[in-house]
Amino acid sequence: MHAVDARLAEFGEGIFNDLPCAVAALVFRMMRLSFEGGWIVGGKIDLTFRRPVGVHDFCVAKGTVVEKLPEADGKTRVVCEVSVETEKGVQAIVGKCSGVVG
Numbered sequence: 001m002h003a004v005d006a007r008l009a010e011f012g013e014g015i016f017n018d019l020p021c022a023v024a025a026l027v028f029r030m031m032r033l034s035f036e037g038g039w040i041v042g043g044k045i046d047l048t049f050r051r052p053v054g055v056h057d058f059c060v061a062k063g064t065v066v067e068k069l070p071e072a073d074g075k076t077r078v079v080c081e082v083s084v085e086t087e088k089g090v091q092a093i094v095g096k097c098s099g100v101v102g
Contacts, residue, residue, distance in 0.1 A: 023053050023059055023092060023093060024049075024084070027047065027061050027084060027095075027097065029061070030062075030063055031045075031063070031080075031082075031097050034080075034099065035099030035100070039099040039100075042071075042075075042077070042099065043097065043098065043099050043100075044097065045095065045096075045097045046096050047082075047093050047095035047097075048093065048094050049093055050091055050092060050093065050094060051090055051091065051092045053092045058086065059087075059092065060084070060085055061082065061083070062083050062084075063081065063082045064080060064081050065078055066079055066096075067079040074102065075101060075102040077098050077100055078098060078099055078100075079096060079097075080096065080097050080098065081094075081096055082097050
């Protein structure tokens with residue numbers, strides 16, 4: 001057995017190898033829908049990948065506003081705590097994101 005396969009075998013199913021792209025894309029989409037251009041032009045992101053996601057896992061991105069900061073141009077930066085959770089409630093990704101409004 002390949003060394004990587006042996007490490008992943010403990011999870012009992014296939015692991016989604018494109019985790020950084022595909023699962024994190026749920027957060028990117030949530031932020032784009034919430035902040036539109038304020039995410040695309042002024043968005044910031046800091047994510048931690050905590051757990052692997054199985055090939056058949058259903059995942060949901062969640063976000064909560066935790067802070068509002070004034071920007072120099074009169075706009076407001078809205079900071080959110082974000083996560084991606086599986087249907088079992090396991091947090092695969094956690095972190096903070098922000099977008100600009102106003």
